[in-house]
Amino acid sequence: MVLSPPSSKAIYEMGMETIASDTACYPAKLVHGHIKWLVDNGEQWIFYPCLNYERNEDPSAPNHYNCPIVATYPEVIKNNMDDLFQDNLVRFSQPFLPYDNDLRLADVLTKDLKPNHISKEEIMRAVSKARKEQIRFKNDIKKQGEYALKYARSHDKKCIVLSGRPYHLDPEINHGIDKLINSFDMVVLTEDSVAHMGILERPIRVLDQWVYHSRLYKAAEFVGTCDDVELIQLNSFGCGLDAVTTDQVEEICRSHNKLYTVLKIDEGSNLGAAKIRIRSLKAAMDEREKNGVKAVTDRKPYERQVFTxxxxxxxxxxxxxxxxxxxxxxxxxxxxxxxxxxxxxxxxxxxxxxxxxxxxxxxxxxxxxxxxxxxxxxxxxxxxxxxxxxxxxxxxxxxxxxxxxxxxxxxxxxxxxxxxxxxxxxxxxxxxxxxxxxTPQMGMRLAVGVVYGDLIMRVLYATRPYEKVPGTCQAILDKWHDKIVRNVIHFNKRDYYANLKGITEDFDRVERTGEKKPKVGVVGEILVKYHPNANNNIVDIIESEGGEAVVLDLLDFFLYGMYSKKFNYERLSGSYKQMWVNKLGIIAVEWLRKPLRKALRESEHFDEPSHIEEAAEAASQIISIGNQCGEGWLLTGEMVELIHSGVENVVCLQPFACLPNHVTGKGMMKAIRKMNPKANIAAIDYDPGASDVNQLNRIKLMMATAHKNMIETK
Incomplete structure (x- = not known):
């Protein structure tokens, strides 16, 4: 086994040119340099698995996810450093592994390592020994935490729990903040060295479903029982999940009458501001001790307002x-x-x-x-x-x-x-x-409503840019509104079939200008993708710039979740029952979609939606179905599908610091362009501080390229 060297600025700079998203966190960016070092030093096989789940350390927590970047970033490496791997004949392995289930882990590794001629018995022994060593290591960390605490108290020193994520232990990432704290004559503890001493009364306000977060909350609870310990939380710039943890950790600290300090860190190594914050914290701790300020230890579980x-x-x-x-x-x-x-x-x-x-x-x-x-x-x-x-x-x-x-x-x-x-x-x-x-009745009504919405969206966007008489499409929408609502509320199969056919025919008969316009696919995070006010009316902008917007069905988002259960059963720790319940769900949805498909197939101007299996197959050309965080593999699948169907222009909309989209959105664009050199893809970030003008200019540039490409292919 060969490990890359300790992180450094030099390592970071080695891989800079292959970073797909400049707003990813510094730990993610560093990975590129470590991989580049391994390749440059002649390694022929790099094993970097994807782990959606951590080992379940706290059964009382609702779930035990990994951070989306930790879980799936190997997919970004595979698709953005592929030229390097090919040039150096490097085998890069990034399997999704059921890390939370040792028996399933051994089974999957046996299949994946078959080319290496490693027997299942060897793998099972290795997994068993590795798990025992991990538990021993974790227990040793706890003992060291207890020892450090005992040392501090016997020498009348104050302690700081320097909390964060495991990769914040890397000196290049934390920039030596632990040593800076030591320089103020305070003992540094990690959150996992004290979390076992904190009793977290559940429920808490947030949905606590990430293992790293659970440690933070329990460490904060421990701090709340001590007068001589305070907490500092490290927060990497661009870490979307810490918008959840920072609020909750602060709440726990405040409820115990404790101080709370968060330090935001990135690749910048100037610690001037951090030093001032730590000095201020030390002064506040001394002042509180002098004034006899004590921790409050009776925090109660969070009580929500129940809807009766x-x-x-x-x-x-x-x-x-x-x-x-x-x-x-x-x-x-x-x-x-x-x-x-x-x-x-x-x-x-x-x-x-x-x-x-x-x-x-x-x-x-x-x-x-x-x-x-x-x-x-x-x-x-x-x-x-x-x-x-x-x-x-x-x-x-x-x-x-x-x-x-x-x-x-x-x-x-x-x-x-x-x-x-x-x-x-x-x-x-x-x-x-x-x-x-x-209830089943509610589920049916909502599903029918989504089918109608998908049809209206599909035919409206494919017709409105070409309507000869402005307002024709809106008139058709107004005509059908009440009929659709009646059928959603009082479902009747005959009316349902007739309505879907009638809506399609009405839009199909709209008198058109006859011009040809470039089609532009709109993909991305679900709200930004579908809400005009959240995406600054991108469909209207595309139409005003002489294009036709293609937005794929909302129903696909739910089908993506259902279809993923098959992968979870076959490759991860999902259950057989879950797989089959969701398979039946897909069959039920497709039963509802059947008349929609028929109506669109028989039309002159419209295409029917693809099946979710086809979207999964399209995504699998580039990315694993194990990518299930946020829009997951569906986002990549939609981009590939659109381009394969002739929609070579795509705008990918993502909120700033959207962790899953660093992987399945921006992270896959190089691979998609490699599949189709004509692919004209623009990634657009949405954020309250983002410039509307900048977004508009990016769309205009993409549209100018789309028009140019359409002229060249005539």
């Missing part, structure tokens, strides 16, 4: 906007199920401003937009706050979007609106409310 059966009849439930075309019908479906659903109006600048005021600004743009929209509505005076609830979806996946609910609850507390229940819409058992249940 009685509330269901009396409360308005605010539903944040995500896709205006689809949610028009979904609002009616919710009302038909007995809920007073109120679809919030489109997002405006005030919504963004409210989000920035009350939501951690390191949260992604969709978080700030969505929660800002809700806060703006609650502050408007239009709703009785004692009879209002908020509806939020939760997937339970590794993306930070599953913590929208937690971030909103913090904002409501800060606003003095804690009485407003936040109702989680999820199908994975994250939270339950007596007053809200997802």
């Amino acid at each position: 059966e009685n509330m269901r009849l009396k409360y308005n439930i605010l539903v944040p906007q995500m896709s205006p075309i689809h949610f028009t019908y979904l609002e009616e479906a919710m009302k038909a199920c007995g809920y007073n659903a109120v679809l919030l109006p489109p997002v405006d600048k005030n919504s963004v401003e409210e989000g920035l005021k009350y939501i951690n600004n390191d949260a992604c743009y969709p978080t700030i937009v969505t929660l800002g929209q809700i806060i703006s509505a609650l502050k408007s005076g239009e709703y009785d706050l004692d009879k209002t609830a908020v509806f939020m979806s939760q997937t339970g996946g590794g993306c930070r979007a599953s913590n929208y609910v937690a971030l909103l609850r913090k904002a409501l507390k800060d606003l003095g609106m804690e009485q407003v229940p936040v109702v989680s819409f999820n199908t994975v058992g994250l939270e339950k409310n007596p007053g809200f249940k997802i």
